[in-house]
Each structure stands twice: as C-alpha cells, then as structure tokens.
Amino acid sequence: MITLERRPQPSRAWSYLSPLLAVIVTMIVGGLVFAALGKPPVEAIRTIFWDPLFGDFASYFRPQLLVKAAPLILIAIGLSFGFRAGIWNIGAEGQYIMGALFGAGLALAFYPSEARWLVFPLMIVAGTLGGLIWAMIPGLLRVYFRTNEILVSLMLVYVADFLLDAMALGLLRNPDGMGFPGSRNLQQYPAAHNAELIANTGMHWGVIAAFFAVVAAYILLSRHIFGFNVRLAGQSPRAAAFAGVSADKMVLICLGLSGALAGMAGMFEVAGPSGQVLASFNVGYGFTAIIVAFLGRLHPVGILLAGFLMALTYIGGELAQMNLQLPRSAIQLFQGMLLFFLLAVDVMTNFRIRFGRQKVA
C-alpha cells in the first residue's frame, strides 16, 4: 500500500526539483503522444527544445525567444504577487488587450506626430493605465461588494475582446485601409514604433521592461516590507490582519500591479511586433502567463526561466508543425501538460510517499 504523508516542512529540494521533473515527464508523455500520432518522438522533442536554440537557424530564433518571452514574463511577474497573496487575477488577457488599445489609441490620436520623445512615453503610461483600470474593476467590486475576482476578471476578458473587435472595425480603423478592418500599422509610424533597439536582436523596450520587472520584483519580494506582507497574506491571512495588513488594500495593490504590467505588455506588443490593432491581436499571452507564473514557482527568477521555456515550446512547436507536420493541437496539448504535470509533481513538495502498511496512530 502506498500512502501520502504530509511533510512537517515543505521540501526545499522538491520545490526546486518539481519544475524540472514536470518538464521531463512532459517530454516523455509528449513523446508518447507524438509517437501515437505516428511522428518520430525523439526528433519531435529535439525539434521543440533543441533546434530553436542550437539548430540550423538559431541566429534567427534566439532573438525571437526574447520577443515571445517578454510579454509572458512581464504579465507573469505581475500575476505572481497576487497569486502569492491568494488574489486570483485570471483576466490578464483582458488587461493586456486594454493596454494595447489605450497605447495604440493614444498614438493614433497624435498621428502623424513626429515628437517621439512625447508620444512614446505617453503610450507607455497610457498602456499601463489601461491595464490598471481594467484590473481595478474586479478589484473594487471585490472590495466594495465582495464579488469573486476570479469570475469578474475572467468575464472582463470577453468584454475586452469585443471592445477590441469594435475598435479594429470602428474608432481605430485605418482611414486609408480601403475599408478593411485594422488600425494603421504603428511600425510605419516612427514616433510610436516600439522597434528593435539593435537590429535582429529582438531587443525592444518590452524586453527591457520585462528584465527590469524581474529585478524589481526580486528586490520587492526579498527586501521590502510589501513583499513580506504579500507572503504573509497568502500564508496566513489572519496573521497578516493582526500585523496590520489591510486585506482590501492588498487586493487593490495586487490586482493593480498585475493589471498595470499586463497593460504595459499589451502596449509594447501592439507598438512593436504586432503593429496593428486587429481583432486577432491577442493570442492568449494573458492565460499562458498563468502557467509561466506557476512553473516559475511565483519566484521572479523562476518566472524568467519559465517564460523562456514557454517561448521555446511556442517557437519549437511551430518548427515541429512545419517540419514534422505535427498538428497544432498536439503542441497546445503539450503546453497544457506542462502545467498539469507541475501541479501533479508538486504534491511531492508537501507530501512524501510511504510504501507499506499505514500505521494507525
């Protein structure tokens, strides 16, 4: 008989090991799935994890990793504070969209300005504000009406999605676009373009912001009283209340922070890699970032690594689709398995496996 026994202390070793183990188990099970689809499993795994980094065209793919990972990291860092404190913002996707709409809207309002020194910083502010405002809706509703922030933030994703459709077809539509939907392309609007800082490095302002967020989050969590309060609120809400931490304030700060960072990510994306406000602008970064946050153990450095790993599965997954004709859904399944196995393996952090007969205490 196998039983699970609660550990007196969560195991430190396991908390580091479990993400690694989850990745390995995902690779194995993923390989089996690929094999069942009649594709060579080892080659598929190699295509996903190795080729983008060291394969034939790695010099193109490595910078693309930055482009793909930056929004994930930025959003996940924001989410990690709330998740630590037990505040569940599931609507980062909506906040990401709103950030993009605010940022692009501001840029287009100034069109065709040449004052980059004015327009671009204002766009960052507007994008951040857009995400912040959208996140404040579930925040204030929870504080004043005790609604569930999980549901409200999630539902607001769909509202934001419709707003995006309406903007791409209406207010922000390119007047020179021959009646087609979509805004002007910000890539052709130098004052607003979030271009690569050095050509072909993938390094745009969003990447810088993501790295900066990682460092700031690290300092905040380990050196600042706010980080302590966040951890305390998550581990023991009662103790936090006795220590004078206002639960409502915590809700607003955590949701605000995650909304602001998600909005910023959206703004950098719309002004850079994407360029246009289109109905198809959002591709699920806000949801994938939840996986990234947990895969990274809600720790800034962990999130940084997890963000790159996730980006790798995206880019490698595309390669596997193209070279091995793996269906797209198999790749999505693969990414989902990562979180699934992480949660499964996580049991080992708090429990240990006992073989043999359970003793009656």
Place this chain on the structure above:
Amino acid sequence: MKRRTLLKTGATAAFAAALGAPLRAQDGPMKVGFVYVGPINDGGWTQHHHHSAKEMVEHFGDAVELVYQESVPEGPDAERVMTQMCLQGCQIIFTTSFGFMDPTINVAAKFPDVVFEHATGYKTADNVSVYSARFYEGRAIQGHLAGKMTQSNKVGYIASVPIPEVVRGINSAFIHARKVNPDVEFKIIWIFEWLNPAKEADAAKALIEQGCDVVLQHTDSTAPHAAAKEAGGVYTFGQAADMAEFAPMPRISSIIDNWAPYYIDRVQAVMDGTWESVNTWQGIGEGMVGIGEISSAVPDDVKAEAEAMRDAIAAGEYHPFTGPLTDQSGTEFLAEGEVADDGLLAGMNFYVEGIEGDIPS
C-alpha cells in the same frame, strides 16, 4: 553546410540579404510554402487551399516539396512562420488569408529573393503578388436560387469579417434575389471571424428561428449546414468547398474555390524564372470560381435558369453588377446598362438599396 556558415557570419543587417542568394542555388526539390489561417480539415477555406496545394504538388511530382503550417494567428506569429519558411529555403510562399497582408509585406522586404503570393489582399511589392477569386459571380447565382427557393421570403446570411469582399458578396446575392423575388429580405449576422463552427451554428440557428428558410454563409465551416439539416426545410450553400456531404438537402449548390491551376501556374513561373508581381482576380470564366452541382431539391426550370446565368457570366456576357443600381441612401452608383469596374468592386463598403441595417464599423 555552406548555408550554415553563411548564416552564422551574416547575423546582423546583411542577415536576410545574404540568405536569399545561396538558397536559390540549392539542389533537390523546390520548396513551396503555404501559410494557412485555419486547420487543414476545416471543411472550407483552408481545406480547399490545402487541397489545391496538394494538387499542385501532384502536378509537379518530385520537383517540388510542400511546406505548410496550419492555424497560424494573423499577426506577429505569422511573420515568424513566414520567416521560418524563407530560412528553410522556400522559394515561393502562399499566404492564404487577408490578415497575413502586413506580415507578408514585412517578410517580403527582408527576403527579396523569395516571392510571395497573398490571397485576398491589396498590397503588392516587387516580390509580392495578390490573388483572389471573383466570388461575387457565384453569389449572383446563389442569390437567384435563394430568391426562387424561399417560401418565407427571408434569407439569412452569415457574414464573416466586414471587408469589401464580403460586402460585395452580400450585395451580389441580394441584387439577384430581389430580381426574381421583390419581397425577399436579407437578415445578416456578422460573426467577425472566418471560421468558428460554434458561432456559425449559433448564427444559423438564430436565423432559422427568425424564419429564414435559406441560409447563405461567408464562413468556412459546415456547421450551418448541420444546423439547417437539423431544423429541416432550410436551404444552404457550400462555401469555398463543395460540402457535397450535405447534398441534396440542405445544401442545394455551392461556390467552390479552385486555386490549383493558379498555384501550378505560379510555381511554374518561379521554376522558369518568369515570375512577376501581378494582381490576379479571376472568376467563373477562368475556372477559379466553380459552381457546385445544383441538387435535385431545386426544380428543373430554376436550375436551368441558374446554369444559364453561370454560363453567361463565364462567357463575359453578363456582369452581376450591372446598372441601374442604387445604394442604401438611394444614390445611383451605376447608371442603366453601366457595368461596375474593378476599382468600385474592390473598395465596395456600402450596401445596395433594399438591404436593411448597417455594415459594422
């Protein structure tokens, strides 16, 4: 191996320019890339592109190699997918959705030695052609059949994305439905996507509940047919593919996209070195638009009329947009006997007189 070393040295500005040249000289089959917006088994738009692509490969045999990627989001991810195809040595890349327009132009600028063919867009470059089919010719025949077949005089129309191509189709169908049935009304539902079986089914059900007994669609899946079949007594038309599995009822005819001759033609041109940037817009006469078998549910005389119209359009004797035609505001845009030119058709963003409602904006 030469390719690899070249890649590593030409990592920055000369990156793309340096790449194009050696790829041309490669031995083995010519790689032809296809970027699809939907899954290759969507039963409609993408499936038919893929089908035509495979026909093209069959035609050339070992001389070409097909590289494709399905379900590519319209945005920065599309740009990466196209770049990957260029890097892997594709010499011609077909991007088969309107939303790939800006990404195609961007990537084409980086790879001057690769040629691109973008479906349904309007931006061309030295190495970018655009191609589309005159679907509105098929719509005229559908409109005729719809006007004749409806008992309730209510025709439903599931519209996708409000771009001129879709609006043109609605107008063409409506004009010809009204011609044979002055009491006919159109009910139009926009779903803002090309393919979403769930939304398409919902739209079809809503239209049927409102009393529509003919449902036209400008969306890609067979879901409306399934909904119509369930309801019974409702007529539908195959879109992009024949969708013959729903014949003779509810599907009474279809508009079939036949891209294969064009694909063969363009790939051959690259092989011969005669490829030039062109703007292709072909209809029934050239064979790019096919009218699927009109099923036994349609009375013989109606079928004969529809086939006569098809032949007249094919022969160039009849143009679906022949004056007098007025728009919704009552302004005449084509005088008696006047025929619409391509410029008017390409930018058509208004409804003709008699259609109720507004184009979403």
